Amino acid sequence: MNYWLVKSEPAAFSWTEQVRNDVEPWTGVRNYQARNNLAAMKCGDLAFFYHSVTDKQIVGVVEIVREAYPDPTAQDGKWVCVDVKARGAMAEPITLAAIKADPDLQDLALLRQSRLSVVPVNDAQWRYLCDLGKWQG
DNA sequence: GCCAACGTTGGC
DNA sequence: GCCAACGTTGGC
Numbered sequence: 131m132n133y134w135l136v137k138s139e140p141a142a143f144s145w146t147e148q149v150r151n152d153v154e155p156w157t158g159v160r161n162y163q164a165r166n167n168l169a170a171m172k173c174g175d176l177a178f179f180y181h182s183v184t185d186k187q188i189v190g191v192v193e194i195v196r197e198a199y200p201d202p203t204a205q206d207g208k209w210v211c212v213d214v215k216a217r218g219a220m221a222e223p224i225t226l227a228a229i230k231a232d233p234d235l236q237d238l239a240l241l242r243q244s245r246l247s248v249v250p251v252n253d254a255q256w257r258y259l260c261d262l263g264k265w266q267g
Numbered sequence: 268g269c270c271a272a273c274g275t276t277g278g279c
Numbered sequence: 280g281c282c283a284a285c286g287t288t289g290g291c
Contacts, residue, residue, distance in 0.1 A: 137288095137289090139289090161274075161288095162274090163274095182289060182290090183289060183290080226290080243273090244289065245272065245274085245287080246273095
């Protein structure tokens with residue numbers, strides 16, 4: 131099982147909407163590296179849900195419930211999306227500031243490739259962040 | 268509003 | 280194939 135982190139601007143699509151809709155197609159990715167990450171996702175993989183721009187914190191966890199298929203919002207068929215299901219909110223959201231200040235998190239892809247909207251998270255990082263956010267899996 | 272860090276486009 | 284110009288993302 132693999133772990134990921136996906137980003138969304140709350141103004142475009144927020145965690146509140148994810149919870150309300152429960153299962154949601156993760157569309158709109160138009161970057162090849164991010165697309166490759168989407169394509170590598172398997173059913174049962176988990177991903178942190180990060181609010182970019184205005185909120186700048188990890189607010190919840192989603193589960194991949196449908197693997198990569200053509201993104202219906204792309205006309206040319208070159209892009210893919212996955213379906214994700216809400217698995218619960220962080221009891222304590224993890225702010226970007228806290229991540230940046232933590233020596234153990236300096237290798238997070240979120241920091242190293244700040245513009246990439248779908249990034250992998252390794253096992254150790256996943257456990258560490260779940261602990262920080264007091265997420266009850 | 269600005270800027271850094273990319274990614275993409277197009278001229279050569 | 281190189282590189283300058285341009286566009287976008289996302290933090291500050």
